[in-house]
Amino acid sequence: MSSRTDAPGVAAAPDNADVVTYREAIRLALDDAMAADDTVLLLGEDIAKAGGPFKTTVGLYDKYGADRVFDTPIAENGFCGIALGMALTGLRPVTEIMFSDFLPTAFDAIAMELPRWRFMSGGQTSAPVTVRASGGGGGRFGAQTSSTGESWFLQFYGLKVAVAGSPQGAYGLLRAAIAHNNPVVVFDHKAMHLRKGPLVRGDDRLAEVGKAVVARPGTDVTIVASLLMVHRSLEAAEALAGEGIEVEVIDISWLRPLDMETVAASVGRTGRLVIAEEQYHDGGWGASVISRLATAAAPLAVPPAAVSMPEILISHSPPLEDAMIPSAERIADAVRSVCR
Amino acid sequence: MSSRTDAPGVAAAPDNADVVTYREAIRLALDDAMAADDTVLLLGEDIAKAGGPFKTTVGLYDKYGADRVFDTPIAENGFCGIALGMALTGLRPVTEIMFSDFLPTAFDAIAMELPRWRFMSGGQTSAPVTVRASGGGGGRFGAQTSSTGESWFLQFYGLKVAVAGSPQGAYGLLRAAIAHNNPVVVFDHKAMHLRKGPLVRGDDRLAEVGKAVVARPGTDVTIVASLLMVHRSLEAAEALAGEGIEVEVIDISWLRPLDMETVAASVGRTGRLVIAEEQYHDGGWGASVISRLATAAAPLAVPPAAVSMPEILISHSPPLEDAMIPSAERIADAVRSVCR
Amino acid sequence: MTAPPDAVLRTWLEQMILIRLAEDKVMEIYMQGLVPGTVHLCQGQEAASVGAIGALTGDDWLLCTYRGHHHALARGMDLEAFFAEIMGRDSGACRGMGGSSYVVDASLGMIGSPAIIGAGIPVATGAGMTARLRGEDRIAMCFFGDGACNIGAFHEALNMAQLWRSQVVFCIENNQYGEYTPFRDSTALPPEAPIAHRAAAYGMAHAVVDGQDVIAVHDMVAQARARAVAGDGPTLIEAQTYRYRGHSRTDPGAYRPPGELDAWKERDPIGILASGIGADGDLEALRERLQQEVDEAADRAAEGPWPTLDQARDYVFAD
Amino acid sequence: MTAPPDAVLRTWLEQMILIRLAEDKVMEIYMQGLVPGTVHLCQGQEAASVGAIGALTGDDWLLCTYRGHHHALARGMDLEAFFAEIMGRDSGACRGMGGSSYVVDASLGMIGSPAIIGAGIPVATGAGMTARLRGEDRIAMCFFGDGACNIGAFHEALNMAQLWRSQVVFCIENNQYGEYTPFRDSTALPPEAPIAHRAAAYGMAHAVVDGQDVIAVHDMVAQARARAVAGDGPTLIEAQTYRYRGHSRTDPGAYRPPGELDAWKERDPIGILASGIGADGDLEALRERLQQEVDEAADRAAEGPWPTLDQARDYVFAD
Ligand SMILES: Cc1ncc(C[n+]2csc(CCOP(=O)(O)OP(=O)(O)O)c2C)c(N)n1
Numbered sequence A, B: 001m002s003s004r005t006d007a008p009g010v011a012a013a014p015d016n017a018d019v020v021t022y023r024e025a026i027r028l029a030l031d032d033a034m035a036a037d038d039t040v041l042l043l044g045e046d047i048a049k050a051g052g053p054f055k056t057t058v059g060l061y062d063k064y065g066a067d068r069v070f071d072t073p074i075a076e077n078g079f080c081g082i083a084l085g086m087a088l089t090g091l092r093p094v095t096e097i098m099f100s101d102f103l104p105t106a107f108d109a110i111a112m113e114l115p116r117w118r119f120m121s122g123g124q125t126s127a128p129v130t131v132r133a134s135g136g137g138g139g140r141f142g143a144q145t146s147s148t149g150e151s152w153f154l155q156f157y158g159l160k161v162a163v164a165g166s167p168q169g170a171y172g173l174l175r176a177a178i179a180h181n182n183p184v185v186v187f188d189h190k191a192m193h194l195r196k197g198p199l200v201r202g203d204d205r206l207a208e209v210g211k212a213v214v215a216r217p218g219t220d221v222t223i224v225a226s227l228l229m230v231h232r233s234l235e236a237a238e239a240l241a242g243e244g245i246e247v248e249v250i251d252i253s254w255l256r257p258l259d260m261e262t263v264a265a266s267v268g269r270t271g272r273l274v275i276a277e278e279q280y281h282d283g284g285w286g287a288s289v290i291s292r293l294a295t296a297a298a299p300l301a302v303p304p305a306a307v308s309m310p311e312i313l314i315s316h317s318p319p320l321e322d323a324m325i326p327s328a329e330r331i332a333d334a335v336r337s338v339c340r
Numbered sequence C, D: 001m002t003a004p005p006d007a008v009l010r011t012w013l014e015q016m017i018l019i020r021l022a023e024d025k026v027m028e029i030y031m032q033g034l035v036p037g038t039v040h041l042c043q044g045q046e047a048a049s050v051g052a053i054g055a056l057t058g059d060d061w062l063l064c065t066y067r068g069h070h071h072a073l074a075r076g077m078d079l080e081a082f083f084a085e086i087m088g089r090d091s092g093a094c095r096g097m098g099g100s101s102y103v104v105d106a107s108l109g110m111i112g113s114p115a116i117i118g119a120g121i122p123v124a125t126g127a128g129m130t131a132r133l134r135g136e137d138r139i140a141m142c143f144f145g146d147g148a149c150n151i152g153a154f155h156e157a158l159n160m161a162q163l164w165r166s167q168v169v170f171c172i173e174n175n176q177y178g179e180y181t182p183f184r185d186s187t188a189l190p191p192e193a194p195i196a197h198r199a200a201a202y203g204m205a206h207a208v209v210d211g212q213d214v215i216a217v218h219d220m221v222a223q224a225r226a227r228a229v230a231g232d233g234p235t236l237i238e239a240q241t242y243r244y245r246g247h248s249r250t251d252p253g254a255y256r257p258p259g260e261l262d263a264w265k266e267r268d269p270i271g272i273l274a275s276g277i278g279a280d281g282d283l284e285a286l287r288e289r290l291q292q293e294v295d296e297a298a299d300r301a302a303e304g305p306w307p308t309l310d311q312a313r314d315y316v317f318a319d
C-alpha cells in the first residue's frame, strides 16, 4: 500500500510508505519490537487494559498478554528501577512515563542508576532499558505537564537520548532504542500525536543510533531542530523558499550522541546556523551544538541564532503558551536575521 | 583579627579577614543566618546531633535546639517537599543533601515543585528554600558520589543556582540564598572543604544574586570557572604569569542568573576565553556561556576553548579520577592554545 | 461528636449543590471551547471536600490536587475567579497561570495543588510543621487520591509527619480509580483491608469513613484535627467515594463494570444529606438559585481579559 | 526446618571468620594508604550475609549495597579480586571501576550494589520478576539497611513486588543505625514494633530474626525463598544485628551509648556458631589459616596494575 501526505514540509515518502499518525507510529514500533523479540515487555500507568493515556499501547495487552504488558502503580522511580532489574537479568523492558514532567520523580532510577551500573561493574552487566516520555506544550496543560524535557539528561552521561521529529522518526528511534544494549530515553511530542506522515515499518527500519536526519535539504541556512520544532522549521522553510532563501532543516534525532558531523557538514556548506528548540537555551542541546561549533572554529559567515523559549514558566493561558513556544514565524525571522 | 593565607591564587584579603576553611565558612554562614533570622531552620541527614557528615552544622543543634535543626530520615524528596511547605507558610528552611549525587532522588521536589508553585499561583505564594549539596570528585568515591551536579538544574527554570569557589563565596552565596525569597540550590565542592582562605562575615557580606566575582584580574585571557576549577584556574594563572600571560579568572558564582555582563566585559577586554568546568560539556553552563557569546557576536580574537570532563563516568580508581577532572595543567594548556 | 446544627447542614447542602452545578458548568463551557487544556471533575465527591473543609478553621492550610475544584469551592473561592482561572484569564484566582489543575486562593489558606501525584503530601507535612513549631492552633489539611498512596512521596512524608508530630490531617479521597485502573490493581493490601491501613506501618492513627456522608466525613476530620493540634500526631483518613465522570475530559470511563456508576449514584452525597435533613423538597429551588449564580459567574468570567507575557514573567520570582 | 549438616555449619563458620579477617585487613591496608576513598565495614554483621546467602542456589541473584563486602565474600568472590577492587586495580572484580562500594561479580549472580540508598530494592524486584515471568526456580535476594526503609524506593518496590508476586526476598540488615542516627529516631513505627512490620502495609509476609544467629537467618531465608518460588510472594525479613565499626572509615561511633558495643560483642555471630557446634577449640587454627589466605590475597592484589582511561571508556556502553 502506498500513499502520500500533503502535510507541509513532509519529505517525499517512499512508495511503500503508509500514512499514519505519529502516535500510531509509536504503537507500531512497540508492536513490531514485541513481535520481533519476546524479551521485550512494557511497563507503565494504564497502558495495559486501557491502552495507554496517549493510546500508544492500544491492543498490545490483548495481543501479548499480562506477562508482557504491565499496568503499574503510580511509582515511576520504582518501575524504572524494576526495569533495570529486568534488563540486568535478560529482559528488554520499555517504560512509559506519560508526561515528561513526571520524569523528575524517577530521576534516580533513570539518570543515576540505569546509566551507571554497567560502568561500576567494569562492564560485567548491561542495561537495555528504553524509557519513553511524551512532552511538549501547546495542550494548555500548564507548568507541570508541558515541558519537552529533552535536555534534562544531557549532564547525566551514560544515557542516550532520542527525540522524534516525525512518524518515521518515532518508529525508527523507538525501535533502535529497544534493540540497543544500553539505556535510552526516547522523547516524543504530545502536539504531534495526531499529526500524520509516511511510515515504512520493518526490522530494517531502525534508526541509526546517533545519526541526525536531513528533513529538508537546502543551501543557504541550516536549521537544527527537534520534536515539534522540526515541523515548524519545515513550515518556516517553505515560507522562506518563497523569498528565495533555501533552508536545510536537520532533525537532530539524537541529543546524545549528538551528530556533530552532520551538523558541521551542513553548516560548512551554508555558513549559517539557526537552532530551533522548545526549551530554555541555557543547559540545552542547542547551546551545546553552538558551543561545539564555536570551540571547533566552524566557519560561520555570521553569528548563529537560537530560537528558544523565553525565560518564563509555561502558563495554562493559551495566548501565553503560544507566545512561549517558538512559532514558524519566529523561526523564519531568525533565519532572515542571519541572512541579512 | 586579621591574617593572610598563602594558598596559591587567593585574592588579597581585607584587613579584617579571618582565615577559615571552606567548610567552616559554610557552617558560619548557617550560624549567622540562624542568628539573624529565627525563621531559618535546617533539615538533613545526621546534621543535628552528630553535626553533619561533612561537619557543616557542628554546634548548631546545641545552639539552636531541636526545633531548628532536624535530623531527617533518608528521604530527600520528602524533606525537600517538607521544606517547601514550611516556606509557603512563613519559614525559611535550608536542606542539606550531602552528596550531589543524591539530588536525583529529590528532583521532583527540587526541580518540579519548588520553582513552580509560585508561578502557578499567579504570584500568590513564594518559596524561600535553600537546598545545599556537596559535590565533586577527587575523593575516590566512585561514580555515584563524585558528580558536581552543578548544571543539572539549568533546564529547570525558576531555580537559582550558586556555586562556591572560595570560603568567602561559600559564606556569601549561602547567606544570600537563605535571605533570597526564591528557591536557590547552592553547590559546594567536597575537595575544597579543608582548604583555607580569608573570610569576612556579617549581614553585609551576602553575595549579590547573579553577580560573578573576578578572582584574579588579567589582561590577556579570560578563564570562567566554577567550584574547584576556580582554584585550579588560579594555579594555572600563576604558572602562566611566569610565561608572560596575564589571565583574568572569573569565579562564575551563579549559574542562574548567569552574569553574562561580567563575562562579556572581560572577554571584550581580553578577546580570549577558556571555560574550566568539572562536568561534561554538553548541557553544562560552560556551553551556555560560549553559546550566549557566540549568538551575541562577542568579538573573540580566537575561538573559545572549554576544559571539561572527558565523556566517561567517574571511576573509583585514583589515576582515572585524576585523568578525568581538569587539572591546572590542562587549563594552562588550553590558555596557551588560545594564545597561540 | 454532636451533630452539627441545622444551619450548618444547610450550608453544606448548598455548597455541595454549588459544586455539582459548577462542575457541570465546567463541562458545558468546555464543550463550548471556553476551557483550554483538560479538566478533572469531581461530581460525586462533593461530601469529602465539604465535610472535611467544614471541620477546619479559617487559619488552616489546604493542599489539594489537579482534581481540586470541589476543595476550592468548599473553601469559599469566589465563583467568578474560579471560572476565570479555568478559562485562563487574568481575572482568575491564579491570574490564569494555573488553570483547572491549579485553582488556589492563598488568602483562603490554599497553598497549592500540584499536578504531580503525591507532591503535595510532603508539602502539607511541612506546613503542619510550621504550625507545630509556632505552637499554633492550626493544621494543614491534605487531600489526595487513592493512586497517590503508591508513590514514594506518600511514604516519605507519612513517616516524617508521624515522627515529628506534624499538625497535618491526610485525607485519601478514594474514588476507586487512578486514571483507568481500579485501586486494588495497583495497591497491594491485605485482603479486604482499606488503604488507610497503610498508616499502621508508621504507627499513625487512621480511619475509614463513608465519603458520601458529609456528616461522617466532618466528624472524622474534626476528631483528627483535634488530635493534630493537641500534638498527638497526624491521621490518615480514607473517604470512600466515587467520581461520576471519567478521569479527565476525554475519558468515557469504559473500564467501569456495568451498574457500578448507578449503584454509587444511589448513594449520592447530595441526596443523602438532603433526605437526612428533610430538605428534599427544597432542592429544586436551591438548585435554581445556585444555577443562576453559577451561570452569571461563568458569563462574567468569560469576559475576563487575557494575561500578558510580562505579567507572567513577574510571577516567576518574588522580589 | 531440620538443622543443616555439620559440614555446612563448618563452612559457614569459616566464611564468617574469613569475612571478619578480610574486613580487618581492609582497615589495615586502608591505614597503609592502599585503599582510595572510604570504606563501609561490616564486622558484626557476618551472620546475616552468610546465613542468607547460604540459603540460595547458584542461580539466585543478589542485590547489595555500599556495605557489601560480606555479601561478596559469602557468595564466594575471589579474595584477590576482592582486595584488588577495593584498591582500584584492573585486576579487581569490577576492574577497579567500583571500589569498596561496588564489589560485585556478575558470574556469581551479584548484579549490583548501588551507593544510593534504596536504589537496589526496585532492581531486585525487577530481577525477581524475570524469574517469575520465565517460571524459573530462582529468586533475587535483596539486602539493605534499616535506614533504607524510609526512602520512597522501598515503598514503591515493595508494593509492586507484592502486587506482582515477584520472586524476591528482602532482607533488612538492621544494624541499629543509619550513619550516626539510631533507627528509631528516623523510622516511625508503632511502639516496640520492628521495621519488618511495615510489610503489613502491603499484605506482605514478614519476619524478624536474630541476625547474630546464622542458623536462624538461614532458616528464615530458606522459608522465604521457598515461598517466593512457589509464587506466594515476597517476604520482608529483618535481621537484627550490629556493626562493630563506625559508619564509614572516618566515624569513631561517638553517638553510641556506653556499653552498647560490648553488649553486642557478647553475642558475636562467630562465637555463637562456634560454641553451638563445639568448635571453640578450632578457632585459633582456623583463623591462622584464613589470615594467611587473606594476607596473601591482599599482597597479590596490591601488585595489580591500574586500569587505563581507555579501558574505562569501554565500560560505559555495551556494544
Ligand atoms: C508522578 C505522576 N505520575 C503520573 C501522573 C498522571 N496522572 C494524573 S492523575 C493520575 C491518577 C491519580 O489517581 P488518584 O490518585 O486516585 O486521584 P484521582 O485522579 O482519582 O482523583 C495519574 C496517574 C501524574 N500526574 N503524576
Ligand SMILES: Cc1ncc(C[n+]2csc(CCOP(=O)(O)OP(=O)(O)O)c2C)c(N)n1
Binding pocket: B045, B074, B076, B098, B102, B105, D040, D067, D115, D116, D117, D144, D145, D146, D147, D148, D149, D175, D177, D178, D179, D247
Ligand atoms: C539517597 C541517599 N541519601 C543519603 C545517602 C548517604 N548515606 C550513605 S549510608 C547512609 C546510612 C544508611 O543507613 P542504613 O540503610 O541503615 O545502612 P547501613 O549503612 O547501616 O548499612 C546514608 C544516609 C545515600 N547514600 N543515598
Ligand SMILES: [Mg+2]
Binding pocket: C145, C146, C147, C173, C174, C175, C176, C177, C178, C179
Ligand atoms: Mg482515584
Ligand SMILES: [Mg+2]
Binding pocket: D145, D146, D147, D173, D174, D175, D176, D177, D178, D179
Ligand atoms: Mg543501618
